[in-house]
Amino acid sequence: MDCIAMYIDGQWVESDSGNVTDIVNPANGRVIAQATRGTAADVDNAVAAAKRAFAPGSAWRTLTADDRAALMVKAADLIEARAEKLAVAETNSMGRVYRETRYDDVYAASGAFRYYASLVHELQGKASAENGDMMTVTVREPLGVCAVIAPWNYSMGTTAAGMAPALAAGNPVVVKPSSLAPVATAMMFEALAEAGFPAGSVNLVLGSGGEVGSALAAHPDVAKITFTGGTETGRDIIGRSATSVKRYSMELGGKSPFIMFDDADLDVAVDRLMFGIFLSQGQVCIAGSRLLVQQGVAERVLDMLKERVPKIRIGMPLDPDTEFGPMVSKRHMERVLDYIRLGVEEGARILIGGHRIAEGAFGEGYFVEPTVLVDCTQDMRVVQEEIFGPVLTVQTFADEEEAIRLANGTRYGLAGGVFTSDLGRALRVCSGVNTGIMWANAYLEDTAGMAVSPHRQSGMSVDGGLDGLLEYTVLKQINLKMTPAKSGWFAGME
Numbered sequence: 001m002d003c004i005a006m007y008i009d010g011q012w013v014e015s016d017s018g019n020v021t022d023i024v025n026p027a028n029g030r031v032i033a034q035a036t037r038g039t040a041a042d043v044d045n046a047v048a049a050a051k052r053a054f055a056p057g058s059a060w061r062t063l064t065a066d067d068r069a070a071l072m073v074k075a076a077d078l079i080e081a082r083a084e085k086l087a088v089a090e091t092n093s094m095g096r097v098y099r100e101t102r103y104d105d106v107y108a109a110s111g112a113f114r115y116y117a118s119l120v121h122e123l124q125g126k127a128s129a130e131n132g133d134m135m136t137v138t139v140r141e142p143l144g145v146c147a148v149i150a151p152w153n154y155s156m157g158t159t160a161a162g163m164a165p166a167l168a169a170g171n172p173v174v175v176k177p178s179s180l181a182p183v184a185t186a187m188m189f190e191a192l193a194e195a196g197f198p199a200g201s202v203n204l205v206l207g208s209g210g211e212v213g214s215a216l217a218a219h220p221d222v223a224k225i226t227f228t229g230g231t232e233t234g235r236d237i238i239g240r241s242a243t244s245v246k247r248y249s250m251e252l253g254g255k256s257p258f259i260m261f262d263d264a265d266l267d268v269a270v271d272r273l274m275f276g277i278f279l280s281q282g283q284v285c286i287a288g289s290r291l292l293v294q295q296g297v298a299e300r301v302l303d304m305l306k307e308r309v310p311k312i313r314i315g316m317p318l319d320p321d322t323e324f325g326p327m328v329s330k331r332h333m334e335r336v337l338d339y340i341r342l343g344v345e346e347g348a349r350i351l352i353g354g355h356r357i358a359e360g361a362f363g364e365g366y367f368v369e370p371t372v373l374v375d376c377t378q379d380m381r382v383v384q385e386e387i388f389g390p391v392l393t394v395q396t397f398a399d400e401e402e403a404i405r406l407a408n409g410t411r412y413g414l415a416g417g418v419f420t421s422d423l424g425r426a427l428r429v430c431s432g433v434n435t436g437i438m439w440a441n442a443y444l445e446d447t448a449g450m451a452v453s454p455h456r457q458s459g460m461s462v463d464g465g466l467d468g469l470l471e472y473t474v475l476k477q478i479n480l481k482m483t484p485a486k487s488g489w490f491a492g493m494e
């Protein structure tokens with residue numbers, strides 16, 4: 001059976017621990033590969049290699065911006081050349097359906113390298129000569145060793161979104177994928193190795209969050225942590241790493257409101273709602289998991305969901321026609337089912353779904369029905385907490401003020417959507433809802449190159465665009481005196 005190795009200092013290596021993690025296909029429960037299970041010692045080696053790569057005069061530090069861009073474009077080409085292999089690997093190990101991994105994830109990853117390669121010349125500072133004989137300039141310098149700790153969902157995209165701006169700015173990187181999702185990430189590293197990144201500039205460590213992730217996060221030689229994952233984990237990482245004062249990009253959890261007014265085009269709104277909550281089986285940070293629907297149209301919208309949700313094509317994720325696959329793991333499936341049970345105990349009613357799918361071949365995998373819970377109230381845990389599965393909670397509201405209040409009534413601030421034919425109201429709601437992304441009359445659609453920042457406990461970062469690149473740099477002020485001159489401050493120095 002394949003054993004996935006780590007990539008440290010330009011070499012593929014297995015951990016001295018001798019331990020491995022089984023990689024399970026969640027569509028059928030079978031072990032499809034194994035990954036070496038790293039330790040804190042492996043993290044030390046990877047960070048030391050990255051630190052050497054950052055030293056003045058190293059092969060990485062002496063690359064010009066054009067050289068870095070060329071490497072990144074080559075990496076993007078090589079990722080795309082592996083598109084089919086990457087998509088199949090990700091689908092088999094994560095259960096994410098092929099039509100998503102093949103046509104979205106791979107290009108999200110290659111696109112991040114390509115996009116940030118195009119910005120390498122934008123790392124400019126400012127200059128001022130207002131003090132006569134002195135020229136003051138600010139320059140943008142790389143930070144140093146950047147750690148990228150990635151989640152299992154959308155693993156290629158989130159990993160590349162952290163790596164690409166870090167590398168474009170000249171930083172070496174150490175990546176730690178989720179122990180559930182190392183397969184496609186390791187293949188991406190094959191592309192980076194083939195592209196010719198100098199030893200130590202790109203490193204991959206594998207293992208558990210508790211051992212390898214926390215050792216990386218707390219490492220004193222790591223200058224920045226780019227973490228994408230749950231809010232509790234993010235909080236833990238900030239706490240553990242506080243002693244060495246690092247920079248953070250934290251992309252954390254969400255519980256995004258999807259607001260539907262009675263003047264909305266309901267046909268489009270329900271289509272987008274289903275896309276927003278059932279894509280990737282709801283395992284999407286910006287999933288529109290809370291429907292807030294205006295009282296007058298609530299019954300009609302629920303009838304539309306009852307008619308349309310059962311038509312979702314649930315199937316084996318590798319089948320190109322499958323629209324909806326399994327949960328990522330048995331443990332995650334059980335967590336999602338526990339939340340559905342909890343919702344019912346709290347007083348919610350199951351309108352659609354609500355169960356594990358166990359008939360025939362589905363019984364070997366970890367499938368949960370697309371689920372809609374009605375009669376939900378704001379205080380319920382199913383409304384407040386991120387379930388990260390195909391579970392939509394439904395609440396009604398009377399007017400715009402109440403819709404905004406309910407939308408803002410959780411600790412999260414990642415994303416949200418509003419559907420209305422009144423553009424003035426759309427803008428008021430987009431401004432009033434305290435999230436990093438708002439969509440009006442759309443959901444899960446964006447424009448490449450535009451930056452985004454999570455609000456409240458959904459994190460702290462600037463992701464995307466030039467603003468996202470600058471997050472991987474530190475400003476330096478340089479003062480150049482044209483003619484050496486004494487200060488004249490202390491007497492007797494003339």
Ligand code: NAD
Pocket residue numbers: 149150151152153154158176177178179207208209210212213214215217228229230231233234236237250251252253254284285286386388414454458459
């Ligand atoms: P997670 O927090 O359990 O794990 C994320 C990563 O952190 C993994 O690599 C894990 O091994 C590592 N980790 C775990 N404990 C650690 C510790 N103590 N120290 C250092 N690293 C540790 O999240 P997950 O279950 O992999 O992913 C799902 C979560 O990610 C959801 O909450 C989802 O909303 C969030 N997410 C957010 C975004 C975003 O852009 N905001 C994108 C994707 C996923």
